[in-house]
Amino acid sequence: MSQRINAFTQSPELFKKYIEFGMLVKSGAIEESILHLVEIRASQMNGCGFCLDMHVKQAKIHGERELRLHHVAIWRESTLFSPRERAALAWTEVLTHLPEQGVPDEIYERVRTQFSEKEISDLSFAVMAINGWNRLNVGFRTVPGSADKAYGLDKAHLE
DSSP states (O other): OOOOOOHHHHSHHHHHHHHHHHHHHHTSSSOHHHHHHHHHHHHHHHTOHHHHHHHHHHHHHTTOOHHHHHHGGGTTTOSSSOHHHHHHHHHHHHHHSOOTTOSOHHHHHHHHHHSOHHHHHHHHHHHHHHHHHHHHHHHTTOOTTTTHHHHTGGGGOOO
8 A cells, every 4th residue: 555645734724724614613503512423424424534533532532422422323223312413413414425416305404493594504514624624534544543642632541
């Protein structure tokens, strides 16, 4: 396997602006616990080991229960998620893997019953942000756990 470039050192200005964008997303209208679920679910769907590893650790550090972390992949069958969380997970999935016919009205209406217009917008930007990170980290094969110390993720005590 060939060594891939580090896109973040090759394009530091873009990296800095994308970090700023991510910080704006985190300061938006969506609560942190839902942002963690969005980041985890999109990363699972995209096969991004680096982001999945990072966001599971962040969620644990911020108090997320381990069983819920295990249930994100099976959220439809799980009883551990609220209607608001379920709507966010459905929105994450449909925006991560866009159907050929576009977003079904049923999913959009479910999201509208749980989120304000501002929250739907902010949630959509959150999905967009994690999908971008996933594509960079999958494309350049960023190693899961390689930034744990830099991001303080060793505090999650997951080994």
